[in-house]
Amino acid sequence: MSRRSEREESRKRRRRTSRIVAATVAVVALVGGVGAVGTAWATGGLGEWMDPTAECVEPIELTVLTDRAIAATVQAVAAEYDASETACSHTEVVAQESADTAAVLASGNATDVDAWIPDSPVWLVRMASMARSLGRPVPDIALERSIATSPIVFAVPVSRAEEFAGRDLSWKGLLTDEFAAILPDPEASSASLNALQSLESRVDIAQPRQFQNAMIRLNAEVPANADAAFAALSVSDPGTVAIASEQQVALHNRKTGADPLLALYPSDGSLALSYPFLRLLDESELAKNLPGADEQAGDADPESAELARRARELGALKIALWEATARFAGDGFRDGLGGGELEQDGVVEDPVEVSSAAASAQVAILRTWGVVSVRSRILTVIDLSGSMEEPTVSGQRRIDVLQQAAAATLSQFSGQVDLGVWGFSTLRAGAQDWESLAPIDQLSSDAHRQLLNEVIASLPTRLGGATGLYDTTLAAVQSVLESYDPAKVNSVLLLTDGRNEDENGISGEQLLAELAALQDPERPVPVTLVGIGPDTDLESMRRIAEATGGAAYSAARPEDLTVVLNDALSQRACRPNC
Structure with a gap:
């Protein structure tokens, strides 16, 4: 086996075990050593408690993602810990913007990480919200107190x-x-x-x-x-x-x-x-190590032994970071509780x-900021099929809920946004499944904003027909490309409560092929789709979103539409890269 293959196999082995550290420690504590194990974990001495004569044969590899602002300090503390006599670890500290890490975790593409140190606990909430909006499982992460x-x-x-x-x-x-x-x-x-x-x-x-x-x-x-x-x-x-x-x-x-x-x-x-220490866990692996999950493993199980070592190293590294107040102060940080003196030019010495x-308030603020701030051109395409007449659990019709969400969102847009509206259903304009209700124009124009308010108010009177999803999506992307503004974010926002029902239009596969042919990295037009209610074809929506660099969201309960809509709009600036 090559050295590269050995490293990959070693990394696979450690990923299978790294996520269940917390459960292993908890199980040991519950079985009979709550006081002793708790003290050992808190003081970073779990390894010695378990095996005081253990020798470091193969260091545990730890991967810690940190916000760029604090990465150099964390790296220095981690290097000192790795070099200490009591350690048996090699820590890789990866500097990355907290926003980027949140997006990667939400997308499920960070399977090789042990801990994350962002610059605010709010990133944990934002990551979870993003994962839910994308229809992905929320990573299981343990929040511990801040290191700075x-x-x-x-x-x-x-x-x-x-x-x-x-x-x-x-x-x-x-x-x-x-x-x-x-x-x-x-x-x-x-x-x-x-x-x-x-x-x-x-x-x-x-x-x-x-x-x-x-x-x-x-x-x-x-x-x-x-x-x-x-x-x-x-x-x-x-x-x-x-x-x-x-x-x-x-x-x-x-x-x-x-x-x-x-x-x-x-x-x-x-x-x-605040820079919290976040430990990444894996629910599926945690479940395997609950009491009774593997009665044959016993103390001799190699995986359990490695888990104990990983628990000790990660816990001790965390303690080292908490205790390194002088080093953090030397780089301009207060301690994890907000105290400590600084001897830095330009700032006061005393805390x-x-x-x-x-966190919840900040997530809501960010949604509002995203709606207000981004310089963009949006063609909003609204499902006006007959099924929008159906009632929601609140008693309101789907179109009523959409109308209220659209009006609230429009009121938050600044004049830097260009916005247009289409309505769609089968045979909306002759054989065509869509019609323009308002052209894309600047919201800085009072006349255009008034037109949009009138269009939103008229939506319940325009219902009828089935859902002509595929033909409309293609036409919307083509329309935005024809009037493309390279100085702004150009996108399509499509809201629907169903699935394609136009038997005379293009198929789903034809749509994806046409969208692929239209793709131009220099002129991206991401399509963001929002499904309203339980009947939407989320799989097709996700395929369309993937083909255009957009995203598919689901408001399974129509009353959640305003939150989901704001989430979708607040992320439009990073498409197609988030």
Whole structure:
């Protein structure tokens, strides 16, 4: 066997066993050693408790994905742990944006990972929401306490600090447009998402659109990351700040030749980035190791022995990370509880008081941001077949639920979105299965927005016919391509409650072949399909989505349509790559 084959086989063996670490420890504890095992696990000494004379013959290979901001520090701590006398491990630390890791985990393509350290617990919720929307099982991940934190601040150039002398900067002031801010893309920046939550929590209940208006202002310039935001500060209007974490400011100030920054702390408090330690588990393998699952294995089972070793190494690495407060402080991070002193240029030494972020609230904010912010051209194609008359469990008809969701979504779009509407069913316009109800045009036009509201209001009066899904999908993609705008995200959003019923139109296989022929990486037109109710043909929808780089979503309960619709729209900017 080649060395490469040996490595692959070794990795396969360890993947079969790595997911059941927690269950193995739990079973041992339940069987008879709760106190002793619990103490050994908490102190990182489980290996010695089980076999104090164990010799490290073959190191356990651990793979840890971390947010880029903290990867270098985690790598240093992991290397020190691997080199210690008590360790028997080799840890690979992979730096990756938290947004990318969440997408990979949701898609089921991260089977070789032991732990994940994102820059916010909200990524766990976002990953789960994404997996459900894609119709995939949610990965089983254990959330443990954070290894580091970093408050959200307003960053300003030291050279322009006089512009802020004597000023009281607060989230409330930013919400009411007392000063300008540069906000890195919240789709990728947890610092920005925390900032948006801070803004939302200070909205005046008498002004319900205050938060949305603030998001539209912040959307005027959305750099990709903190470094781009800091660069934009040098050419910004006087009194402009950049949203960032305290650690990002400290890191910037250590760069040679960088214009130093000063962290200004919001007078009305702030949230903080939090870097939790997440252990990846596998339910199917956990089940195999519950009591009684394998009565013959016993203490001599090689897999159980390796599981115990993996438990010890992963647990001890976690403890090492929790205890490495001085090293994290040296890289600009507060400790996992928000405390600790920093000796970093541009930030205060003593810890500041912060509040905890609410993951569910941030997911909802991100959906709203996605709808409001993305510069896009969308052709919305709505099923007007007779089955849309059928009632839902709430008593409302399917078309009523769709109408309400469409109106709510339209109200959130900014003027940077171009939107058009088609209706479809069999024989909608002569032999044609579709008809244009409103052309694709800018929502910045009051007349066009009014037209769209009128179209949405008229939908219940337009029902009839069967579902002409395949011909309509092809025609919609062709129509968007004919008027393609390379400066925007061009896409088709199709909402249906059924399956193709046009016996005189093209087949599913013909549709996929036609869509494949239209594909152009330079001019992508992803089709996002949303199934409404229990009767949709999700398999065909997924095949269409895959052929165009889009996605298929299911609102099995029509009353969930608004949430699913916002999820679908909030991810349109990353298609076809997410």
